[in-house]
Amino acid sequence: MNEIQDQDQLQIYLREHGLESFFPVELLTHLSLFAYERGELICSQGDRSHQLFVLVKGKIKIYTTSTEGKSLILSFKTPLEIIGDIEYIRGIDIINTVEAVSTVVMVGVHYRWLDKYGRSYAPFLQFLLDIITDKFYKKSNFLSFNMLHPVEVRLASYLLSVSSDEFGSFVDSPISTSSLRDAANLIGTSYRHVNRVIQKFCAEGWVERSKGSLVLKNKEGLRALTGQSIYE
16 A cells, blocks of 8 residues: 555546545545555455545455455445445444455545544535445345356356456456355355356357466457446
8 A cells, every 4th residue: 555645636536536525625635545556455354444445546356254264255346436434334343355456546534534524514424325325226236137147147247357447448467266266156156166167268268277377368258248247
């Protein structure tokens, strides 16, 4: 994580996403800009939550981990998204782990400043309400899609999601085969079944196994199979 000491850039992100109107003037001076590299953790499940983050650039992965150490990917998010909203409202520790899938930029603000300037500011509260209800709406769609689509479509959507940035452009980086257990958990099938589908994708020339990694060779073939992204 790297804090960007550039107020001009911060203002650009605020204007770009129309955020200026949601924050009271007194709160604007307490906003900070943070950058994260691909694979870097933004927050970890179970840690104390101190800041609200607004995703303004890049793509993140949100997942939870069981007491047995098993991970379950919940979703992939692109701007505009808030991290720490439920924790702030409920006063609880961080619910899920958030990881950068691409280079990520977040606008952050400490809870103490939200308490002082934001709790009674109607536009900010409406903004939180819109974001939270949108999360529930997307979660409902996700559950429906996950049940209605076959494993091949779900796996292809997962592979595309972990290999693309916020604009749908592909990140030129292999996918570790160790993440296939996470994929199996996400799409609701067995690890063995995932491997069978990967073999099918390899035979089609869409995917190639190479030294413990998967390389997407024909992304358009996978995209044609999915039709749309299930997990975003």
